[in-house]
Amino acid sequence: MMNTINSLIFKGSKYKLIFIIGLFLTLTSNSEFFTHTLKIYPLSLQNVGFLFSLLLILFFLSILLLTFLSGKHLLKPSLILILLVSSLSSYFMNTYHIVIDEVMIQNIVETNMHEATDLLSLKQMEYFIFFGIIPSVFVYYYVVIPMKLTKDILYKITIVSLSLTSSILLIFIFSKHYTSFFREHKPLRFYTNPSYWIYASGKYIGIQFSSSNTPLKLVGQDAKVVEKEDEAKDLVILVIGEAARADRFSLNSYERETNALLKQEDILNFPNTSSCGTSTAVSVPCMFSVFNRSNYNDADAKTTENVLDVLATTHDVDILWRDNNSDSKGVALRVPYENYRTAKNNTICDEECRDEGMLVGLDKYIEAHKNRDILIVLHQMGNHGPAYYKRYPKAFEKFTPTCKTNQLEECTKEEISNAYDNAIVYTDYFLSKTIQLLKRYNQSHETAMIYMSDHGESLGEHGVYLHGLPYFMASKAQTNVASLMWFGEKMKEEIDMKALQNKRNDSFSHDNLFHTLLGVFDAKTEVYNEKLDILKNPKS
Numbered sequence: 001m002m003n004t005i006n007s008l009i010f011k012g013s014k015y016k017l018i019f020i021i022g023l024f025l026t027l028t029s030n031s032e033f034f035t036h037t038l039k040i041y042p043l044s045l046q047n048v049g050f051l052f053s054l055l056l057i058l059f060f061l062s063i064l065l066l067t068f069l070s071g072k073h074l075l076k077p078s079l080i081l082i083l084l085v086s087s088l089s090s091y092f093m094n095t096y097h098i099v100i101d102e103v104m105i106q107n108i109v110e111t112n113m114h115e116a117t118d119l120l121s122l123k124q125m126e127y128f129i130f131f132g133i134i135p136s137v138f139v140y141y142y143v144v145i146p147m148k149l150t151k152d153i154l155y156k157i158t159i160v161s162l163s164l165t166s167s168i169l170l171i172f173i174f175s176k177h178y179t180s181f182f183r184e185h186k187p188l189r190f191y192t193n194p195s196y197w198i199y200a201s202g203k204y205i206g207i208q209f210s211s212s213n214t215p216l217k218l219v220g221q222d223a224k225v226v227e228k229e230d231e232a233k234d235l236v237i238l239v240i241g242e243a244a245r246a247d248r249f250s251l252n253s254y255e256r257e258t259n260a261l262l263k264q265e266d267i268l269n270f271p272n273t274s275s276c277g278t279s280t281a282v283s284v285p286c287m288f289s290v291f292n293r294s295n296y297n298d299a300d301a302k303t304t305e306n307v308l309d310v311l312a313t314t315h316d317v318d319i320l321w322r323d324n325n326s327d328s329k330g331v332a333l334r335v336p337y338e339n340y341r342t343a344k345n346n347t348i349c350d351e352e353c354r355d356e357g358m359l360v361g362l363d364k365y366i367e368a369h370k371n372r373d374i375l376i377v378l379h380q381m382g383n384h385g386p387a388y389y390k391r392y393p394k395a396f397e398k399f400t401p402t403c404k405t406n407q408l409e410e411c412t413k414e415e416i417s418n419a420y421d422n423a424i425v426y427t428d429y430f431l432s433k434t435i436q437l438l439k440r441y442n443q444s445h446e447t448a449m450i451y452m453s454d455h456g457e458s459l460g461e462h463g464v465y466l467h468g469l470p471y472f473m474a475s476k477a478q479t480n481v482a483s484l485m486w487f488g489e490k491m492k493e494e495i496d497m498k499a500l501q502n503k504r505n506d507s508f509s510h511d512n513l514f515h516t517l518l519g520v521f522d523a524k525t526e527v528y529n530e531k532l533d534i535l536k537n538p539k540s
Contacts, residue, residue: 011143014070015155021079021139022062025194028131029086030058032093033191040185041177050177053170060163061195067159075144080136086194087132091124095409096386096465099190100197104468105204106281106298112326114341114352118387121407187473207299214303219290220310223518223525225317225373232490234317234373234521235366235445237434240284241427241453242325242382243467244482246271248424251484256399258424261432265486268504270534273483275455276510279468283454284329284379287510290527293471301330307514308335310525311375317521318369322358323379332377341381351390355380355430359437366441373521374445378434382427385457385466388419392426399425413460420459435486447488448520452513453481483508495535508534 037054041047069078089100098104147155171178181188190196246252250259252271276286276293286296288306311317312335321332324340340346340358348357358378366374383391387406399418403411431451438447456478458464467478487495512534518525519533530536 010138010141012145013147013155014075014144015067015159017075017079017139017142017144018063018066018070018159021083021135022059022066024135025062025082025086026055026059029090029193030191031090032097033058033188033193036188036191040188047177050174053174057167057170058192058195060167061192064160064163065195065198067156067163070156076139076142079139082194082198083136083139084128084132085197087127087130088124089193089197090131091127093191093193095123095407097463098466098468099187099470099473100193100200101190101470102200102204102207103277103279103282103470105197105200107279107468109204110281110326110329112341115326115384118384118390118406121405123407123409187470190470190473207297211299211302214299217304218309219305220313220523220525220527223310223313223523223527225314225522226524227522232444232446233371234375234448234491235438235441236374236448236450236517236520237376237378237438238517239431239434239449239451240287240325240377240379241451241482242280242380242384243455243457244383244424244427244453245456245477246273246453246480246482247477248421249482249484252482256421258421259428260425261428262484265432265435268485268487268500270483270485270504270508272505272507273452273481274507274509275453275479275481278455278471278474278478280326280454281329283510285331287452287454287513288331290514292511293509305334306331307517308332308375308377310518310527311521311523314521314523317373317375317523319375319377320365321377321379324353324355324358324381325379325384328379350393352381354393355382355427356433359430359433362437363440370444375517375521380427380430382453383420383423383457385420388416388423391423396426396429397422408460408465416459420457431484438486438488442488442490445488446491446494448491449486450513450516450520451485452483452510455479456481500535 034051037051041051043051066079066082069075092098093100248254248258249269250257251262251267251269275283276296277283282296282298285298285301285306286293288308289296289301290304290306291300308319308321308331312319319335321328321335321337322340323332323337324346328337338345341353343349343353346353346357347360348354355378362376365376381391386408389402389404399421401415402419402422403415404419405411408416431449434449438449441447455467456476457467458469458475458477461475461477464475467474469478471479487497512532515529515532516534518528519530519536
């Protein structure tokens, strides 16, 4: 009896295996898809047929995908890989309500070990074991009965034909539903698993391949710094924030005091600043690129010089990038770069290396380059989630109780907000220390600090956590970023401060940074657009 059961389950044609795994993936990996679908098409007599047809079409789609991977030696490795990745995809979609598109694939590829560790959890391991490893063991021990080539081809043609025909027939039968489904609810497709992450992976690989074979496009080769002979040298520190949303800064009327130190400084705050993307992988390259958000893409950014390259071309501006985040996302490939995620360089490390450690030793750098214009870029760890409680030293735990885990679903919204806000309090301290450093050079340099966060963060609004949603789906929590500036006395003489104050509530974005940096350093070039320079030509 047992041998008969084993033979029925663990032995058969490869198409039987494909059918089993396709059904398993359809039923276990698409709960987020049906959760979102049911919000639009509630379970009722009117919708039940359509909803069942969706389930069948997802199954047929899985069968088609798996069938195309049914080569003699690729079948089992492909099925196991799809099962393992789909289990993790399900976990992140179900837990944080994100989508796995090509940008998220890029985030995953560029995530370092430290960031990956922050995402590990017991629940994630449960998903991986029950929906990934266990079915993979089944695939591994499944005995595939060989079949003749002609029979194999006939089976493949039959399966593909039946799957396509059945799907088309179902769409025709429920055409009234599918018309609105395809036209008005396109975002739902982002939640299909494994089809969408497979599609997104292919798209990401295509982008990387095309950019790797394209020579670097030079930008602003005519750039030169034009300033008076007796003019003081510029000393500018640009701080790139991480996941800091504008509405959590008390400078922007947040009810909690998260900017107690910055409010004591003469700050120009820009509450209506929009990000270029909803992830570091997109926003950081975009904010330094010559492209606007409307025409930005990763392939072009990787193959085109950025504003740091343009400033370096002048031979008058010395540039240093210090990074306490994952990396520069390709922005600092051609300028001096220092990794401050390690205690080898960062002298202020406890549970993790702190942002303020990037300030240590800058005096020596400034002294060594005192007769030159200087741009220092500091890339923060900031509010990197989901382990917000790790992003600040214990002394900055101003709001309690806090979420002490990366499994945000185990915490209350209050606990998540407290931990996130404490990280903002630490950023307030870090920016204040940056200003104090710059003040020491007020007499010898034209000093300035520019702060812009790369993107915002969802903290449970509408059930969404973290960031990375496609831009058109993302709320302001992910796209309205904290942004502010501070200027020393000599720099203020070069800026129309009154006009800038009057325009501080205007809408700005990452598109402005490229041209604002060129303007700060009086770099003249044909790629400079004065209309996008926040300082030289505030918006009207």
